[in-house]
Amino acid sequence: MRDTVSIGALLSTDGTYHWMGHNALTGARHAVIELNEQGHLDFELRLEHVNPKGRLECYGKALVALQSKGIRHVFGPITSASRKDIIPNLEQGGSLLWYSCPYEGFESSESVIYNGPCPNQTLLPLLRYALDAFGGQAFLIGSNYVWGWESNRLAQEVLDAASGVVCGEKYVNLGVTAFAELIDALVSQPPAFVLNTLVGESSHAFLRQLDRACTIRGLALPVLSCNLTEGELAGIGIMQTLRLLSCGPFFEAVDPIFIQQQYLRHGPHPYSHYYASTYAAVHLFAEAYQRSGSDAPEAICAALYTAPVQTALGDLEVSPRNNHTSLPCYIAELQGSQFIILHAEPGMQPADPYLTATDLSEFRTCRKLTPARHLRIVK
Numbered sequence: 001m002r003d004t005v006s007i008g009a010l011l012s013t014d015g016t017y018h019w020m021g022h023n024a025l026t027g028a029r030h031a032v033i034e035l036n037e038q039g040h041l042d043f044e045l046r047l048e049h050v051n052p053k054g055r056l057e058c059y060g061k062a063l064v065a066l067q068s069k070g071i072r073h074v075f076g077p078i079t080s081a082s083r084k085d086i087i088p089n090l091e092q093g094g095s096l097l098w099y100s101c102p103y104e105g106f107e108s109s110e111s112v113i114y115n116g117p118c119p120n121q122t123l124l125p126l127l128r129y130a131l132d133a134f135g136g137q138a139f140l141i142g143s144n145y146v147w148g149w150e151s152n153r154l155a156q157e158v159l160d161a162a163s164g165v166v167c168g169e170k171y172v173n174l175g176v177t178a179f180a181e182l183i184d185a186l187v188s189q190p191p192a193f194v195l196n197t198l199v200g201e202s203s204h205a206f207l208r209q210l211d212r213a214c215t216i217r218g219l220a221l222p223v224l225s226c227n228l229t230e231g232e233l234a235g236i237g238i239m240q241t242l243r244l245l246s247c248g249p250f251f252e253a254v255d256p257i258f259i260q261q262q263y264l265r266h267g268p269h270p271y272s273h274y275y276a277s278t279y280a281a282v283h284l285f286a287e288a289y290q291r292s293g294s295d296a297p298e299a300i301c302a303a304l305y306t307a308p309v310q311t312a313l314g315d316l317e318v319s320p321r322n323n324h325t326s327l328p329c330y331i332a333e334l335q336g337s338q339f340i341i342l343h344a345e346p347g348m349q350p351a352d353p354y355l356t357a358t359d360l361s362e363f364r365t366c367r368k369l370t371p372a373r374h375l376r377i378v379k
Helices: 018-038 056-068 080-093 123-134 146-161 180-188 201-217 230-236 256-266 273-292 297-306 360-365
Strands: 003-010 043-050 073-075 096-099 112-114 137-143 165-172 193-197 222-225 243-248 309-311 314-316 330-335 338-344
Touching: 003 018, 003 056, 003 273, 018 043, 018 230, 018 256, 018 273, 043 056, 043 273, 056 080, 073 273, 080 096, 080 112, 080 146, 096 273, 096 297, 123 146, 123 193, 123 222, 123 243, 123 330, 123 338, 123 360, 137 146, 146 165, 146 193, 146 360, 180 201, 193 201, 201 222, 201 230, 273 297, 273 309
Parallel strands: 003 043, 003 073, 073 096, 096 112, 137 165, 137 193, 193 222, 222 243
Antiparallel strands: 243 330, 309 314, 330 338
């Protein structure tokens, strides 16, 4: 009889970003079901889910609850605020977090495997594409925490290097859904594109309201995101005139065979990069445990460093230098209810979380940009 290895999921399936949490949790559950059914491992996996309901003060308690049951490997959460909040608990409890969401970079912890992309794997390629395709006048809007702040700060640096212009910058608290004044300003003086780092219901409301306003004005305004996926389309609805572009390590259009297999096994779910990245993270853990025969975080990490692991995202390699994963990079545009791939970066992109190997001066070669007046949003 095979041993049972328990792992945890720390994902909010209630609250303002529950769409993302549901999608990531589904990926983890499907991976566990499939790995147990295949029977090639020396153990069986058991997944225990705790739902912090999107409340920052609940994540630490939820993690401690998992640790008290002997669970040392935890998959989640969604936001950088919640990840940063629990890192001390991870270190004190000898646990390893498997973080599979896009994030703002500038972090490296021995207690975290970063299976989600950092800016050089998503934001920089997306901005490079947008500067060439749309021009250099950008409006930056984000949720009022580190994901929005740091993503937009880096976007400002890129635009400066490209001789572009930040027409305006706005931050709102998680869950805010009123954008009338901002949208009036955007459609009155449209930028070349909007960089949207809002999260969850705030993002959905902003996109719906902006689309209505642009439809009235006949504007096909590009809106860029690094965290918009198939997992949120039910909350957004069909866009009439907005051009929604997203960047990530996976879209359904990337691997139709995998998507068809998942539909046959598990039914009609949105198979986004939140799903695929968490699904892949469970496979990474299972392979590392099989190689090492131990759930000690040090042993798991050492096993991951030895060789790539074949996953739904490709052959993933974890760097012993920073615990980040090399990932593919795709830029896609929402057309109807599907993302269509516009561009793929060549090969797997090594993570550069501190941008020490990334030269932003490359953006000076973007096509000549037309200056624009500054648009100031102060409320």
